[in-house]
Amino acid sequence: MFGLKADWSLELFERYFTMGDYAGGEARWCPGCGDHAVLTAAQKVLRDEQQRPEMSVCVSGIGCSSRMPHYLGTFGFHGLHGRALPVACGIKARRPELDVWVATGDGDCFSIGTAHWIHALRYNMDMTLMVFDNAIYGLTKAQTSPTSPHGFKTNTHPFGAILEPHNPLTVTLGVTNVSFVAQVADWNPPLLYETLKAAYRHKGTGFVRIIQRCPVYADSFSKELQQNPDRFLLLQHQRGIPVDKSVSRQFPNRMEHDPSDLARAFQLAADTARLPLGLLYHNPDAQCYEDLSSQGVEMTPEKRLEGFNAVLDRITI
Amino acid sequence: MFGLKADWSLELFERYFTMGDYAGGEARWCPGCGDHAVLTAAQKVLRDEQQRPEMSVCVSGIGCSSRMPHYLGTFGFHGLHGRALPVACGIKARRPELDVWVATGDGDCFSIGTAHWIHALRYNMDMTLMVFDNAIYGLTKAQTSPTSPHGFKTNTHPFGAILEPHNPLTVTLGVTNVSFVAQVADWNPPLLYETLKAAYRHKGTGFVRIIQRCPVYADSFSKELQQNPDRFLLLQHQRGIPVDKSVSRQFPNRMEHDPSDLARAFQLAADTARLPLGLLYHNPDAQCYEDLSSQGVEMTPEKRLEGFNAVLDRITI
Amino acid sequence: MVDATTAEELAPRLTLTREHIVEIVSDSGEGAQKAGQTFGTVSARMGNGVWTVEIIPAEIQPPARSPAGASGIRIRLASHAVTNMGDEADIVVAFNEQVLYSRIVNGAYKEGTQVLLEDKWRDDSVPEIREQYAKAVAEFRRNGLIVHELPIETACLEITPNPRRGKNMFVLGMLCCIYSRDVELAKGEIATTFKRKGDKVIDMNHRLFDAGYRFAVEKLGLSYQVPAQPAEDREGKRYIVTNGNTALGLGVMASGMELVSMYPITPATSASHYLADVYHEVGGFVHQAEDEIAAAGFAIGSSFAGKTACTITSGPGLALKTEMLALAVMAELPLVVCVVQRGGPSTGLPTKVEQGDLLAALFGEPGDAPKVVIAAATIEECLHFVVMSRRLAEAFRTPVILLTDANLATGVQPYQRPEPSLDWMAPPIDQSDWDEHIPPYNWDSESGLSPRPVPGMPGGQYILTGLAHTNHSKVAYDSDSNQHGANMRSRKFAALASTLKPPVVHGDDSGDLLVVGWGSTLGAIEEAVDRARADGHQVSSLHLRFILPMEPGLKEIFKGFRKVMTVEINYSDDPGSPLITDETRRYAQLALLLRAHTLIDIDCWSVVYGHPLQPGMIKNELVKRLEALQGEG
């Protein structure tokens, strides 16, 4: 967002923000939880972009992942289960200059939050949307989530989850006006960092599905993926996520994918045998709702009063 | 559903049900409303399939289209705005032998009902899902719906709808376990009839998006399509919807489409310049949730009591 | 063409009256409402007190000539301020006889009501229609209605080939003659109405108007004089004419709120329709969300970001906002929630009036979730209470629920044009530094009040949470933090209460009976009380605007009366019904609250008829209660 917000660029050079400026309370996730890595990556992006902490808001729902705001040094809104996105959109509506991050879980976003997930993608407001997908309900102690693998044993399905796992990528790609769709795994920090940075810089909703480890309740889910890097397909493109050797070395399967090719992106996303990593789809020119919703923010109270009196005149008898 | 329900096939031949058996109260939709055509087509399907009226339930939300149950001679559930699907699924859960129809609108299903729409497709319970899409909120008098064309003037957007219209087909096709996706227009009765019949016979959720005329509040939307048949692309296939000459003659653009080809279906659905008509996708073998949720329905109270005592024994000290 | 002079010359035997109620009823799409609105506006401009209310059919396009299809308008005009739709109509103009039936069922007419009936159906080509017509006219006359069969259509045909479009202006002409309205004024209104349509259309409608006027002079020996209100009452005042939903929209603009986040629902939506039309002129925006939960969430997001927002809904929408409201209470976020009440429960009676959401507004949220709950009693208050709501929301850091209803929403009335000032408006957002040492909930331990940091304030960073928290907004599960937070959230309302004055009794401060009401029933109740007092009854009334906190001094006021009862448009068990005893009786909503609040045995009369209470109905009930009292002692 550098340069974008000319009004504070002056200040930007006045003070340099360090990682400490983006640190909130001590993170209380379990040891080995993938959420720690996401937090760190996000903090690095904020630091490297020199985002002013008081101009940033991290909005979340309820869940382990939704605790993220508490661990950031920015403003935060730890709201209701499933409802992070309407709140985030509302924040942006009349304060487009604010930088907004959303932290949500697979249950929070893909189950109870489904309607808002779909419609927020339509609005395409400028924010970074991180879905922490550990394929389980963590905070409430191991119930089935929409992305839980078929047969995966949980407390609500002790004999194994009975549905095929939901594919959030294919649904996301089907939403009109979607503008940025990426997938990463928490255990590859460089790719995670680069992807979040790209989402942050993208003007529009940067949807990033983060495959996340929950060693406590869904260990096998992530273990299986960690141990078989060939379950992944690394997408590369000069307009994609920059990946250095260290990253590409880890993934035997790589392919060139043009992020402007929606149909191809859908096919890649639909292949659950090979999970795509990186940028599936990107449309930098999709309309952002805040450009419409913020109409008239610049008006002074005096001008509003003037406008109101004009309205009254028309109905005065 | 002929033959499927062997347990009543005997009765089936005992009595012949006429259109009158499927007629409820007098339809109170506006003259020229597309809903009339859908009602008639559904009644014909019920009649031709000799569906026992008392074994059928039509579930709806709130909206003009959601009044359909009142005009049918079956059981009906005219519930809450956006919530037809959870109710329909609940009906099916422990009464899998019931025949279920769902009547919902573009606002009812694609706006407030979004979460249930997506998840009902995952459950894929055996029902016929008719979405009456008139691109407007009819009952509440002309507010913008997710499918309202961009720039279309409504009471909530008097200067024109500000978002690109939502594409329900691409989203629907992205949902894991979706099993039947078709599109029709109310003003082509034969295709409408054949499509509803195919959806009815399909075991699973037969999703049919019906492009519907609302002459009162969205006349231009349907007029434009009616007047330009080349805005449509008629899909044909031997495993698709049977179309006789009368139908195909009306649509200059026709193509062969294999309904088992999901990726192709997505591409066709994504092309909003040419609206596909007919069967986009069909998977007859997708799992139906009621086959799981109805476990143990056959148990007698005596057996349940026995089972319960066994459970108690285990925790008795 | 007719001008005022000739009109007066022609004026027939004239009846003087202090008020009259006129209805125009037709099939929908025949323009009765436009004619009535114009008649109302002209009357208002001529200095009458006026109340108009639309008659809306349940269906979008009901069949022609069906009782269910009755569409139209009622205009009540008087020589004094009018606060409600009144009792039975004095004159009704009907475009066909069938639509009158539904009005009769609603008790809209009385013996002696003059019916000006289109007579073309008498000789209709369809035999059934001829029969229906004859049967109806006979029936009406039998029931004491004075039916004038008039060849309105025929008369219109002389001017337009398509009377269905023009009849309404013809009727307007008739009415303007009957009530000798200022013709120039009327024609001016017509001109503005059809401005967009061009001069030919205006001219055509003027000719229809004149024809109607002359028709009345020649064919109708009816003329009523309803003198204007005393000039001094109007001295130098300017008036606006709106319904209650438009008033809400005006209030939003007057309050400086920049965002209304809503999801369509009858009868609330028209407030947003109005805003969508004009909001941009004050720099505001209407967001139509995907559902009511999102609408509330979106508004809450904006409020959190420093731009207090408003969400407008009705019962079913309020139900969906319950969880969001609890969050706003817990996190102490300002938020204005307008609830335009309709008939319930569930989808209920979407277009009709009820006062059934009071307890849900107060107690809907699990856990203790106090918030400001106020109710507008007049259309004018719909405007001013939104302004007050925004201020209360920010000063007390709380959601405010403003209750109105379908009666206020659709009623139209002239009222004094507000004189908005800058201090009505939200101040520009504060982005100055926040002292890091001041916690985000720096509760004043006595009042529970605290200042609020908003995003953009350097040093103000905090994490809002719906979990129990400390004054630093840190999640806390310990007993003390939870108890203290709850204390502070409740204390605010005691603080607000301490700033309120006791409400003023309408009538004497003591007597036999005190009638307590809230919301849109104000006008009808006071009119009923005035009539009863005119008959010598010792009855007064009291109307509440604040429900949470409750206005002070109620118990004292109640003690001045032998009996206290509420009159409400919501459900209560009728004490006379089977199985209903003092113990099992379920009371009306305000009655229940006042019983707990004052421990006085407060009775209630409440019904869920779906239409506004008529002063006459109320008066009858009061008199019954009073007579019972006499019996007792």
Added chain:
Amino acid sequence: MVDATTAEELAPRLTLTREHIVEIVSDSGEGAQKAGQTFGTVSARMGNGVWTVEIIPAEIQPPARSPAGASGIRIRLASHAVTNMGDEADIVVAFNEQVLYSRIVNGAYKEGTQVLLEDKWRDDSVPEIREQYAKAVAEFRRNGLIVHELPIETACLEITPNPRRGKNMFVLGMLCCIYSRDVELAKGEIATTFKRKGDKVIDMNHRLFDAGYRFAVEKLGLSYQVPAQPAEDREGKRYIVTNGNTALGLGVMASGMELVSMYPITPATSASHYLADVYHEVGGFVHQAEDEIAAAGFAIGSSFAGKTACTITSGPGLALKTEMLALAVMAELPLVVCVVQRGGPSTGLPTKVEQGDLLAALFGEPGDAPKVVIAAATIEECLHFVVMSRRLAEAFRTPVILLTDANLATGVQPYQRPEPSLDWMAPPIDQSDWDEHIPPYNWDSESGLSPRPVPGMPGGQYILTGLAHTNHSKVAYDSDSNQHGANMRSRKFAALASTLKPPVVHGDDSGDLLVVGWGSTLGAIEEAVDRARADGHQVSSLHLRFILPMEPGLKEIFKGFRKVMTVEINYSDDPGSPLITDETRRYAQLALLLRAHTLIDIDCWSVVYGHPLQPGMIKNELVKRLEALQGEG
């Protein structure tokens, strides 16, 4: 190996007591809860009254040795039936000293509480830990705790290389020695616990148990005798041991309901976990919906189809179900809604107890939406009230809200094994012909009751609607239909009320003070009352199960006392606080209802500490009120 005989020989100076409270506190994952549950079960089987409640940390995996991480269990055992967790503990076994702090803050201990503390930290390699330990032990002693520093880990190491896994069984051994529990019984329990894990594991744990037992004999001069309840109280009774959520699950199975439709939410979810494990044995199914609205809708669909369903949730979930509940009321659908209350408002205190949802259950829905609202007072009632709920729901064609709370949900207790019979169970679905002439709402005009057609009944076809409707379920907007429907929906509850008996007073029928409670506070209130009475105070208590309809005779009962107050776990303004006057005070939820219901000046004492009320706390409050009364005269 130790057997009972040797144990008795070794038994040291023995203290006889009628009850004792034991706690085991550790980091999470150290098995304290398993040890405690086993100890509780053994004690129950030996005939003691027992109540156990788990101590759950706020986080999933809190850091080791942190107060916030305190995980464990409390066991209260007595020579009489136990109904609550009691006051301060007599003995606590602690795996480290830090976890004790959070318990101390919660007032779990008193002067003289024996602390059996793992002493390995004293010589820990990390200096800070050594300091923390020394500091804590000194501090504990200063505050009157009797600290026994014990080399538990060292002793375990003799048997297992990994004491973290085995320590809990060692501690179980210690406790079984201290309370001379039947060793064979204990070992049997251990064997069943580890059955799945195989003999080696069982043997290992038996050895740890023996070692702990011997360790206590040798190192600890502590021995308490808590005699069993009189045998005749138990004569031929069989007991089951469960928490309140398992009891709900058992109730669902006992009621014959075939479907539970839910969305996970603490503290309700474990009821569904239990059902998911065993429900198939009775042919039932747990549906996890996409959200609470869908969960309620799914259940309603099943009920409509003739299979009355149950949905289980907590506050925030109840908020989301509001609109669906209103539909069930309007359409008169049977539905069982279990609400396991937690701290509110909003996300509040997810794992902690509150009784804050009473008013939301009653009044949450816009419009008039009466339904049955009942509250379970004991774990056993959690089971039986579900059975009753299903029957009420079907007999009265209504949703039933059954309120429990986190205290009942997590408390574990032995209670009499139910003797289920066929008439508890839902009958098989009726598919016989429906007489077409009988409307779907064939209301009995006196009771409002009516039979219900279900899909599959030939001739029974009707269209259910949430709109106002006639007895034929036809949409109707007229006044009479709406009023009549509302009357009928309300009348049902007067009919139900007429079948209820007045509640029974605990203590004398008259006196100075009557304490009224509802829900999980029963045991603590009655214990407090008994203690106060033992001190000669004239206090009694009354506990309500039915809230809507209200149980009969309350006003009569209340009149027997000089003062009536409620004791509740929810918010009320403390009359002593700034700005709080008689007029502004916000009352506890039941208190508000009873004030309106009886017009008696009912006081309340209620707090939102997030933990169950201790009998001692309650007693102190009662005594305060009683002394104030004396003051008055």
